[in-house]
Amino acid sequence: MSDPVVRLPDPSRRSLWSLLREALRGSEADYTQISMPRAVLLLAIPMMLELVMESTFAVADIFFVGKLGPSAVATVGLTETYLFILYSVAMGLATAVTAVVARRTGEHHGRDAGVAAAQALWIGVAASIPFSVAGIVYARELLALMGADAWALEHGYRYTQWMLGGNAVIMLLFVLNGVFRGAGDAATAMRVLLVANGLNIILDPLLIFGYGPIPAMGIEGAAIATNIGRGIGVLMQVWILIRGGRHIRVLRGQWAVKLDVMANIVRTSVGGIGQMMVGMLSWVFLMRILAHVGSSAVAGATIALRIMMFTMMPAWGLSNAAATLVGQNLGANRPDRAEAAVWRIGFYNMGFMLAVSVIYYVFNDSLIRFFSDDADVIAIGAEWLRILSYSYFVYGWWMVSTQAFNGAGDTMTPTKINLVFFWLIQIPLSYALAIPLDWQHSGVFWGVFISETSVGLFTLWLFTRGRWKNKRV
Numbered sequence: 259m260s261d262p263v264v265r266l267p268d269p270s271r272r273s274l275w276s277l278l279r280e281a282l283r284g285s286e287a288d289y290t291q292i293s294m295p296r297a298v299l300l301l302a303i304p305m306m307l308e309l310v311m312e313s314t315f316a317v318a319d320i321f322f323v324g325k326l327g328p329s330a331v332a333t334v335g336l337t338e339t340y341l342f343i344l345y346s347v348a349m350g351l352a353t354a355v356t357a358v359v360a361r362r363t364g365e366h367h368g369r370d371a372g373v374a375a376a377q378a379l380w381i382g383v384a385a386s387i388p389f390s391v392a393g394i395v396y397a398r399e400l401l402a403l404m405g406a407d408a409w410a411l412e413h414g415y416r417y418t419q420w421m422l423g424g425n426a427v428i429m430l431l432f433v434l435n436g437v438f439r440g441a442g443d444a445a446t447a448m449r450v451l452l453v454a455n456g457l458n459i460i461l462d463p464l465l466i467f468g469y470g471p472i473p474a475m476g477i478e479g480a481a482i483a484t485n486i487g488r489g490i491g492v493l494m495q496v497w498i499l500i501r502g503g504r505h506i507r508v509l510r511g512q513w514a515v516k517l518d519v520m521a522n523i524v525r526t527s528v529g530g531i532g533q534m535m536v537g538m539l540s541w542v543f544l545m546r547i548l549a550h551v552g553s554s555a556v557a558g559a560t561i562a563l564r565i566m567m568f569t570m571m572p573a574w575g576l577s578n579a580a581a582t583l584v585g586q587n588l589g590a591n592r593p594d595r596a597e598a599a600v601w602r603i604g605f606y607n608m609g610f611m612l613a614v615s616v617i618y619y620v621f622n623d624s625l626i627r628f629f630s631d632d633a634d635v636i637a638i639g640a641e642w643l644r645i646l647s648y649s650y651f652v653y654g655w656w657m658v659s660t661q662a663f664n665g666a667g668d669t670m671t672p673t674k675i676n677l678v679f680f681w682l683i684q685i686p687l688s689y690a691l692a693i694p695l696d697w698q699h700s701g702v703f704w705g706v707f708i709s710e711t712s713v714g715l716f717t718l719w720l721f722t723r724g725r726w727k728n729k730r731v
Contacts, residue, residue: 277296277299277300277303278303280300281299281300281301281303281304281444281445282303282304282307282445282448283445286504286505287300287442289301289442289582289583289586289587290364290586290587290589290590290592290595294595294598294599294602295602297583297599298579298583298599298602298603298606300444301442301444301578301579301582301583302575302576302579302603302606303444304444304445304447304448304575305439305444305447305448305575305576305578305579306571306572306575306576307448307575308435308444308447308448308451308575309571309572309574309575309578310568310571310572310575311448311451311452311455312451312455312567312571314455314459314568317564317565317567317568318455318458318459318462319334319458319462319480319484319564320334320560320561320564320629321628321629322462322463322466322467322480323466323477323480324561324629324630325466325467326466326476326477327409328553328554328557328630328632328635329407329409329410329414329553330409330414330476330477331556331557331560331561331630331635332406332407332410332549332553332556332557332560333401333406333409333410333414333417333418333477334417334477334480334560335545335556335557335559335560335563336401336404336405336406336410336545336549336556337401337414337417337418337421337422338560339404339541339542339545339546340393340400340418340422340542341421341422341425341428342538342539342541342542343389343535343538343539343542344386344389344422344425344428344429345428345432345534345538346531346534346535346537346538346539347385347429347531347534347535348382348385348428348429348431348432348433349432349530349534350527350528350529350530350531350532350533350534350535350669351378351381351382351385351429351432351433351436351523351527351530351531352432352433352435352436352439352530353436353527353530353534353581353664353669354378354436354523354524354526354527354530354667354669355374355375355378355433355436355437355440355523355527356436356437356439356440356578356581356582356585356664356665357440357526357581357585357664357665357666357667357669358371358374358440358522358523358526358667359371359374359375359436359437359440359441359506359585360439360440360441360442360581360582360584360585360586360589360665361585361586361588361589361667362374362589363440363441363442363505363506363585363586363589364585364586364587364588364589364590365589365590368505368506368507369509369512371440371441371506372499372506372507372508372509372512373508373512373516373519374437374519374522374523375434375437375441375499375506375508375512376499376508376512376513376514377515377516377519377520377523378433378434378436378437378523379430379433379434379496380515380520381433381520381523381524381527382426382429382430382432382433382434383426383429383430385429386425386426386429386430389422389425389429390422390423390424390425390426392422393418393419393421393422393423393425394419394422394423397415397416397418397419397422398411398415400418400422401414401415401418404542404545404546404549405546405549405550406549407553413476413477414477416477416478416481417477417478417480417481419481420478420481420482420484420485421481421484421485424481424484424485424489427485427488427489427491427492428488430492430495431450431451431454431488431491431492431495434492434495434496434499435447435450435451435495437499437506438450438495438505438506439578439581439582440582440585441505441506442504442505442582442586443504443505443506444578444579444582445504446498446504450491450494450495450498451491453487453490453491453494454487454488454490454491454494455487456487457483457486457487457490458483458484458486458487458488461479461482461483461486461487462479462480462483464479464483465478465479465480465482465483466479466480466483467479526667526669527669528669528670529668529669529670529671529672529673530664530669530673532669532670532673532676532677533660533669533672533673533675533676536673536676536677536680536681537676537680539681540676540680540681540684540685543685543688543689544559544684544685544688544702544706545559547688547689547692547693547702548692548699548702550692550693551692551698551699554632554634554635554638555638555698555699557630557632557635557638557639558626558630558634558635558636558637558638558639558641558642558699559638559639559642559699559702561626561629561630561635561639562626562638562639562640562642562643564629565625565626565629565639565643566643566646569614569617569618570653570657572610573607573610573611573654573657574657576603576606576607576610576657576658577603577607577657577658577660577661578661579599579603580599580600580603580604580658580661580662580665581661581662581664581665582665583595583596583599583600583603583665584596584599584600584661584662584665584666584726585665585666585667587599588665588666588727588729593727596662596665596666596727597724597727600658600659600662600721603658604654604655604658604659604718607654607655607657607658608651608654608655610654611650611651611653611654612650612651614650615646615647615648615649615650615651616647618643618644618646618647618650619644619647622639622640622641622643622644622647623636623640625639625640625643626639626640626643638699641699641700641703642699642703645703645704645706645707646707648707649707649711649714652710652711652714652715653710653711653714654714655714655715655717655718656710656713656714656717656718659717659718659720659721660672660717662721662726663721663726666726666727666729667729667730668725668726668729671720671726672717675713675716675717675720676713679709679710679712679713679716680709680713683708683709683712684705684706684708684709684710685705687705687708687709688701688702688704688705688706688709689701689705690705691704691705692705
């Protein structure tokens with residue numbers, strides 16, 4: 259009589275609950291070897307939660323600042339036009355270091371990944387200095403350049419000073435979380451943002467409105483809360499890198515400046531910074547057009563943008579998972595697996611964005627009303643959400659295909675695409691519709707709709723050609 263066959267559990271077949279627990283606590287899995295659905299979920303779940311928390315911070319900020327009136331909200335919006343430039347640099351650097359660390363991780367060169375992480379930190383520190391100087395010295399002038407009203411120039415400029423002056427915490431938070439994502443340690447990035455944004459949400463009302471011995475600081479308090487929360491997050495990141503995470507560690511000798519590694523990161527980041535800069539600066543011009551229309555248009559657009567950020571962050575989390583899987587699988591010489599990951603994540607993203615579109619279409623007025631009781635602000639913000647709902651799912655495909663290029667290290671292709679669709683189409687079209695044709699804020703919204711629907715379809719088509727598979731970093 260033969261011995262009974264003992265069937266061992268297949269590690270690739272896991273319950274959703276066990277996958278969720280593994281994703282949240284951090285996994286040591288090799289993402290180039292495990293089943294594709296498991297790899298996507300282990301990376302995407304913490305990345306989605308990480309960016310949901312990031313967007314929760316943005317929504318909480320505007321919720322409390324909104325109690326100070328439309329001019330305070332407009333000040334936040336105008337300051338963010340400059341922060342968008344900072345974000346473009348931070349996100350471009352994060353994109354580059356994610357690609358480099360992911361490639362080294364896929365090649366199983368852990369020490370080289372640690373060196374890249376350390377050099378990325380020094381680059382981030384150096385990049386933050388010009389923004390700090392400009393923000394501290396020229397806050398009023400920067401707001402005036404964007405068409406700020408008298409209240410912003412007299413009271414709101416301190417918010418701008420704090421946000422731009424303390425921008426290093428924003429820069430480093432982005433860059434170092436890019437390190438963890440590239441290494442496949444998305445759970446660490448998620449936990450850091452949980453602490454940073456949790457502190458911000460607690461401190462926001464205390465510092466804005468005052469409580470007990472804490473004086474009411476108004477809009478300035480919102481900026482101070484942000485700097486404290488994110489500053490503590492950065493300290494956590496550095497400590498984890500020194501102690502060693504599940505997938506990456508920076509040893510003492512690796513903190514020394516290595517110009518060749520820095521040059522590779524900077525070279526890879528040029529395209530990433532370029533694509534972010536093109537996209538973010540387009541928002542600067544759009545906000546300037548809306549400022550010409552009036553403070554209510556800026557406030558309504560600012561609130562709508564925060565809501566968009568909140569709903570888009572899970573989609574960006576999914577897209578970031580695509581970047582990591584593409585980078586690591588190309589490093590492991592598995593390009594077909596890299597492409598399969600992008601298509602799977604793209605369909606997930608499309609489904610999510612379709613659900614968001616329905617919410618925007620049905621509840622646009624209620625969503626804006628939650629943040630403001632000004633009738634003009636509500637009407638303007640609700641209109642933008644409604645227009646977005648018509649093709650939001652296309653934007654989801656644009657996110658994933660763009661991150662596929664970035665994960666491969668081909669950051670220049672999205673830059674060129676953004677340059678054409680955002681600067682040569684979106685800005686002129688929005689201006690023409692808003693000002694000469696007198697569509698006001700509606701012209702800006704329809705200009706964004708047309709250009710971003712077009713760029714999503716074009717980027718997806720370019721991805722299908724497959725040249726990104728041959729990129730070396």
